Amino acid sequence: MTLIMMRQMQDNQAGIIRTVKASGEMGRRIRDMGLVPGAEIKIRGRAPLYDPVALRVMGFTLTLRNDEADFIEVEVQ
Amino acid sequence: MSEATFALAGNPNSGKTTLxxxxxxARQHVGNYPGVTVEKKEGVYVHDGRQLKLVDLPGTYSLTAYSLEEVAAREFLVNEKPAAVIDIVDAANLERNLYLTLQFMEMGVPVIVALNMMDVAAQRGITIDTMKLGQLLGVPVVATVARRGEGKTELLQVAERIVGDGVRHHPLDISYGEDIDLALMEMEQAIRGAGLLTDRYRARWVALKYMETDEQIxxxxxxxxxxxxxxLEAxxxxxxxxLRxxxxLYPEAVIADHRYGYIRSILQQGVMGVRHDRDRLxxxxxIDKVLTNRFAGPLIMLAVIWGLYQFTFTYSEVPVAWLGSFxxxxxxxxxxFIPxxxxxxxxxxxxxxxIGGVLGFVPLIMFMxxxxxxxxxxxxxARMAYMLDRVFRVFGLHGSSVMAFIVSGGIAGGCAVPGIMATRTLKSPRERLATILTVPFMNCGAKLPVFALLVAAFFASHEAMVMFGITLVSWAGALLVAKLLRSTVIPGEAxxxxxxxxxxRLPxxxxxxxxxxxxxxxxxRKAGTVILGISIVLWALMSFPGLPESVRQQFENQRQAVLAAAPATAKAIENAGGETALEASALDLQGKLALIDAREAEMGLRYSVAGxxxxxxxxxxxxxGFDWRTNIALVGGFAAKEVVVSTLGTAYSLGDVDPEETGSLANKLAAAPGWRPLTALSLIVFTMFYAPCFVSVVCIAREAxxxxxxxxxxxxxxxxxxTLAxxxxQLGSLLGF
Incomplete structure (x- = not known):
């Protein structure tokens, strides 16, 4: 049970979001898309240039940049 | 006949447009929301003598003041007060979709939930108890499959019942935790007491928006x-x-957490059952494993764009030729028939x-x-935006810029006007401005006819390849200019x-x-109005002032001299009346006359204002490498790029003398003196990058x-x-092309 930033997660690694540090519009946009504490996520893969990252949350696929993933702390096994 | 208005709302990709x-x-009308360029679609549904007006709100995930779409949706609900919001919810994606539903309910507008894509949900092993969901949410819920039209009758029955009885609804008040709840209560009282914005909004909603630091409110x-x-702000x-x-945590984060918590608590009360693992592939x-694969993805993307070209050009060839000859x-x-x-x-x-120059390309644009x-x-x-974001960021743009570029003609055939408007989804003023200023470099549908004409005339054997090359050049140019702008006149963070x-989904x-x-x-529509008017203005510019009488007389004298030199042949032509084959001497005489006529027409055009x-x-x-005819056409192109084609057409048909000759402009250009492939290439480059048409310029002014x-x-x-042309x-000439 460890806390890491979303950027550090490997492809296909799963975890539970613990905190979303982003504020303002970025924070709002992240939360609107369902990335809130308690949400289970799984990394689906990365774009051909390794950024953005695609992940699965609440049964759909979302993409965000590594720079944004840096604001999201995830608890992984 | 009574008419009630319903708003259709929902997340993007929830099947809203399909429904x-x-x-x-086909009973649709497309317009704009007042004051903004967000597209507003309206339609009418007639049933049993009742008429329901449906307004398609922009697809949004939330109701913050984050984007112009969300604000437009909010404003519509407050100003137009529809009988209810028909909220299209993706059943396969219930949790996130209900987030928007909740916000409608918090606003206090009556909501009908259309639980769409029940078939997809079923395939994914998701079962939903619609009755129970309706009970727990306190709003009517109707299951639909919009693709097959299932459930639409039931949905409209519910809508009609609301119009009929004015079904009672209760605004939703969620608990956001003790700290926020207490503050909200206090604020709500103060707001109600002073009547702050309460003529338009619920007092509690205003308080909530203050808590969320919503800029608009x-x-x-x-x-x-x-x-x-x-x-209140204090x-x-x-x-x-x-809270910090x-x-x-920020208050808005706590509020979002509680909204999702509320949704989860509802879904866990036996509303939703999931049979399969949610992470199941x-x-x-x-498909994504292949299409967004690190190596295969970009190659497939190029192939898709290439395929689009092949599709467009191959299939539109025949109708384009028909229209051309028509x-x-x-x-x-x-x-x-006309003297x-x-x-x-x-x-x-x-x-x-x-008109012909413009409408002749309609099939091409339709296929595109x-x-x-x-x-x-x-x-x-969306996958293209995902794969290309990293690239776009290098140039100081945003993955979402892809959409604006593509709409503007990134895959040739768009229009910079909606493209510039599409940048509204970009929130950052800097990336947005850079996108607005560079999308006009894309190959819009109006430039296509110009390129298609030149390509057909000079590069006919490599049509698809040259058009593909043109696309790549316009992209490279736009991106490099974006980078230049972002590091000089519009610097700043991503x-x-x-x-x-x-x-x-199969569309x-x-x-x-x-x-x-x-x-x-x-x-x-644009072609039929603006272009016709401009075409006539340009015709006037090219026809007036006419040649002075003395010059005209000179040409007439030349003609008479030629005819007088061979009276017998002239007589033979007159008698033949164009029906029988002419002898060589007669053809020679005709050729001489034609040359004089062409020279007169050319001199006339040169003498005109445009000339x-x-x-x-x-x-x-x-x-x-541009002569005065091309210059006239390019000046005309500022009005709208397709005018380049029609002006060249006018310029060259004015110089034409044979009424039977209806050959295409491409043939005329290919045969015209002073034109060679290099001239065409230089003109293509110039057309690609020079001043946007005036409609785009007006849009840029408004959007920027x-x-x-x-x-x-x-x-x-x-x-x-x-400079580029x-x-x-010059480089081409030096190399001997």
Whole structure:
């Protein structure tokens, strides 16, 4: 049970979001898309240039940049 | 007949447009929300003598003041007070979709939930108890499958019942935790007491928006009652400080958490059952494994764009040729039946050639839009944004810029006007401005005819390849200019990229047709009005002032001299009346006469206003290989790029003498002196980069918020285009092309 930033997660690694540090519009946009504490996520893969990252949350696929993933702390096994 | 208005709302990709199309069919009207360029679609559903007006709200995930779409949706609900919001919810994606539903309910508008894509949910092993969901949410819930039109009757029955009995609804008040709840209660009382914005919004909702630091509501509040607003903001600040100190969270984050918590608590009360593992790989994911693969993905993307070209050019060839010969025939007909003079000239050179030059390309544009709609509706377009974001960021743009570039003609055939408007989804002013200023470099549907003409005339054997090359050059140019702008006139940091990758779906035929028709109609309408007017103005510029009588007499004398030199042959031509084959001597005589006529027409055009402008510019433009005719066409192209084609058509048909000759402009250009492939290439480059058409310029001014940027784009783009064209032409000439 460890806390890491979303950027550090490997492809296909799963975890539970613990905190979303982003504020303002970025924070709002992240939360609107369902990335809130308690949400289970799984990394689906990365774009051909390794950024953005695609992940699965609440049964759909979302993409965000590594720079944004840096604001999201995830608890992984 | 009573008429009630319903708003159709929902997340992007929830099937909202499909449902809207299923309900209204072809009875649609596309416009704008007042004051903004967000597209507003309206339609009517007639049933049992009742008429329901449906307004398709922009697809949004939330109701913050984050984007213009969300604000437009909010404003519509408050100002137009629809009987209810029909909220389309993706059943396969219930949790996130209900987030928007909750916000409608918090606002206090009556909501009907259309639980869409029940078939997809079932395939994924998701079962939903609609009855129970309705009970727990306190709103009517109807299961639908919009693609097949299932459930639409039930949905409208519910809607009619609401109109009939005015079904009671209760605004939803969620608990956001003790700290926020207490503050909200206090604020709500103060707001109600002072009547702050309560003529339009619920008091609690205003309080909630203050808590979320919603810019739009804060601005309205500050204007209406500065003291109270300051007091409310102080309360919010206190709560915020407390939350930061205790939980290290912002109030808006706590509010979002509680909304999702509320949704989860409902879903867990036996509303939703999931049979499979949620992370299971569905067909869509398996497709993505290939289509967004590190190595295969980009290659497939290039292949898709290439395929789109092949599709468009191969299939549109035949109807394009039909239309071309139809307008040629029409022009020939007019010339044969209307006596020579100003009116015939206006009709043939101004109207028929002008309209024909533009409408002749409608099939091409239709096929292109059909392809683009397919990519959009299937979900592939979002993958392109995903794969290209890293690249776009390098140039100081945003992954979402892809959409604006593609709409503007990134896959050739769009239009910079909606492209510039599409940048509204970009929140960052800097990336947005850079996108606005560079999308006009894309190959819009109006430039396509120009390229298609030149390619057909000079590079006919490599049509698809050259067009593909043109696309790559315009992209490279746009991106490099964006980078230049972002590091000089618009410097600054990058903004967030959070985007859904919707599941792949086979687009519905109806949806594709409606989409394609909308865009094609937009083009035709523009062609039919603006272009016709401009075509006539240009005809006037090219016809007046006419040659002085003395010069005309000189030409007439030349003709008489030629005829007098061979009276027998002249007689033979007159007798033959064009029916029988002529002898060699007669053909020779005709040729001589034609040459004189052409010279007179050319001198006439040179003598006209347009000719004088074109000639004056020739001393400069010859460095790029353009003669005065091309200059006239390019000046006309500022009005709209397709005018380049119609003007060239007018310019060359004015110089033409044979009324039977209705051959295409491409053949005329290929045979015209002074034209060679290098000239065409230089003109292609210039057309690609020079000043946007005036409609785009007006849009740039409005979207960028200043005429300064509009003027900048005209001057900068033209200077850039001219420099590039000169480089191409001079370098090519040196290399012997």
């Amino acid at each position: 809207f199309n299923a309900l209204t069919g 804060l601005a309205l509040g500050r204007k209406a009652n500065p003291e109270l607003s300051a007091q 309360t919010v600040q206190k709560v915020a400080d407390h 100190a205790t939980l290290d 569905y067909l869509s994911d398996r 307008f040629g025939w029409l022009g020939g007909l007019a010339e044969a 020579e003079g100003l009116f015939r000239s206006l009709l043939v050179s101004g109207v028929i050639d002008g 839009f059909l392809g683009i709609s397919f990519l959009e509706d299937s979900g592939y377009m 903004t967030p990229f959070v985007m859904e990758l919707p599941p792949y 519905t035929f109806k949806g594709l047709l409606i989409h394609t028709w909308e865009r094609t109609w937009h083009y035709i 004088r402008i074109g000639t004056a510019l020739e001393s400069l433009s010859r460095f790029a 918020g200043s005429w300064k940027w509009a003027a900048f784009s005209v001057v900068f783009n033209t200077a850039l285009a001219f 000169v480089v191409v032409y």
